[in-house]
Structures are given as structure tokens and as C-alpha cells.
Amino acid sequence: NAGVMQNPRHLVRRRGQEARLRCSPMKGHSHVYWYRQLPEEGLKFMVYLQKENIIDESGMPKERFSAEFPKEGPSILRIQQVVRGDSAAYFCASSPKTGVYEQYFGPGTRLTVT
Amino acid sequence: GESVGLHLPTLSVQEGDNSIINCAYSNSASDYFIWYKQESGKGPQFIIDIRSNMDKRQGQRVTVLLNKTVKHLSLQIAATQPGDSAVYFCAENTGANSKLTFGKGITLSVRP
Numbered sequence: 447n448a449g450v451m452q453n454p455r456h457l458v459r460r461r462g463q464e465a466r467l468r469c470s471p472m473k474g475h476s477h478v479y480w481y482r483q484l485p486e487e488g489l490k491f492m493v494y495l496q497k498e499n500i501i502d503e504s505g506m507p508k509e510r511f512s513a514e515f516p517k518e519g520p521s522i523l524r525i526q527q528v529v530r531g532d533s534a535a536y537f538c539a540s541s542p543k544t545g546v547y548e549q550y551f552g553p554g555t556r557l558t559v560t
Numbered sequence: 561g562e563s564v565g566l567h568l569p570t571l572s573v574q575e576g577d578n579s580i581i582n583c584a585y586s587n588s589a590s591d592y593f594i595w596y597k598q599e600s601g602k603g604p605q606f607i608i609d610i611r612s613n614m615d616k617r618q619g620q621r622v623t624v625l626l627n628k629t630v631k632h633l634s635l636q637i638a639a640t641q642p643g644d645s646a647v648y649f650c651a652e653n654t655g656a657n658s659k660l661t662f663g664k665g666i667t668l669s670v671r672p
Binding site for chain 2 (some may be wrong): 477479490494504537539549
């Protein structure tokens with residue numbers, strides 16, 4: 447019973463390149479959340495998706511960031527034209543349904559922008 | 561010089577003692593709370609949760625207490641072990657879409 451999977455675990459990009467982060471939720475989970483964590487800080491909500499729908503993107507920066515969760519395949523968080531301030535750990539969580547259910551987190555992708 | 565950023569508060573306890581980690585939450589409308597444990601280089605690991613219609617919930621070696629009057633949440637760990645050393649975050653459910661708002665985190669350090 448695999449947990450939430452994220453890849454890559456570590457990603458290095460130069461300024462101006464694109465970063466693509468992937469998340470496969472737990473089996474049977476159709477709700478995906480993306481969070482960002484800066485060093486020695488708590489996680490900050492970015493976006494909440496269900497299959498083929500963005501439900502809440504109130505935590506996403508207005509530019510350069512996008513997310514999708516297609517009918518088939520993993521959820522993707524895409525950062526275009528990365529800048530040094532994008533360096534952080536990005537975590538994906540999944541839950542079986544919305545409401546007051548716990549979210550299970552993946553191991554994260556650590557993005558470093560050089 | 562360059563800022564090194566904020567350091568998380570640290571709770572240091574002796575192995576075998578009980579630990580109490582406190583958290584103040586912000587939104588009186590929050591109806592669901594979770595404690596997570598995060599070890600270095602890993603994702604947050606679910607420990608225990610509690611809904612707003614309860615004031616106490618117990619798990620294995622852990623107890624969560626909720627005081628809605630003062631918007632305070634605490635995590636009690638019995639007989640703390642070296643493997644409990646980690647950063648602990650409380651999180652609250654602040655909206656209909658179940659997004660979680662995390663606190664700043666507290667580092668638990670267990671002395672042998």
C-alpha cells in the first residue's frame with residue numbers, strides 16, 4: 447500500500463529554467479494539496495486539486511506557477527522561469543475526500559535554484 | 561551580514577520524561593486540528609487529530625488537548641524516546657476546502 451509519491455526528490459535548476467514537480471496520491475485518494483516549506487518554517491498552502499479541477503488556488507503566486515491533476519497520471523506543479531526565491535521544499539498531500547479528513551504527505555521535492 | 565533566518569523554538573526533554581508541546585491557533589472557526597511530526601529531510605507524518613467537538617483525544621503514547629476558549633492546542637508525549645526527536649507542527653483546517661494552516665513548528669530534542 448504505497449503512500450504519496452513525489453519525484454524528483456531533489457531538483458536543481460538555473461534561474462530562468464522551468465521546474466516540474468510530480469505527485470502521485472495514495473491509492474483511492476482523489477484530492478491533492480500542494481504546500482511549500484521554506485527553511486525552518488511551517489508549510490504554506492498553495493493549491494488544492496481534484497481530478498481535472500482546481501478547487502482552491504488561493505496560495506499560488508499569481509505568476510509563473512501552475513498546477514494540474516489530469517484524469518490520468520500524477521498531479522504536476524509547474525514553475526516557469528524559476529528565481530532563487532523559489533528554492534524550497536514542495537510537499538504534496540492527498541486525502542480520500544474533502545472535509546475533515548487527515549492529509550497524508552509525500553516525502554517532498556527539494557528545489558534548489560542556482 | 562546576511563540573515564540566517566528564524567530558528568524554531570526548541571523543547572529539550574530527558575529520555576523517559578513526558579513532553580508537552582503547545583500551539584496557539586488563529587481562527588476560531590477552525591473545526592479540525594492535526595499534529596504532524598517532521599524529521600529532517602522528510603515529509604510531515606500524521607500523529608493525531610482532533611475535531612472541534614472534542615477537547616481530548618488519546619492515541620498510542622500521545623494525547624491531544626483542545627481548548628477552544630483560548631484557541632490552544634497541546635500535544636503530550638508519554639515516556640519520550642530518542643526517536644521522538646523531530647520538529648512538531650500543529651495544523652488547523654480553516655476552510656471548506658480542507659486546506660491546512662500550519663503553525664511555525666517546535667523542535668523536540670530528547671536527551672539520552
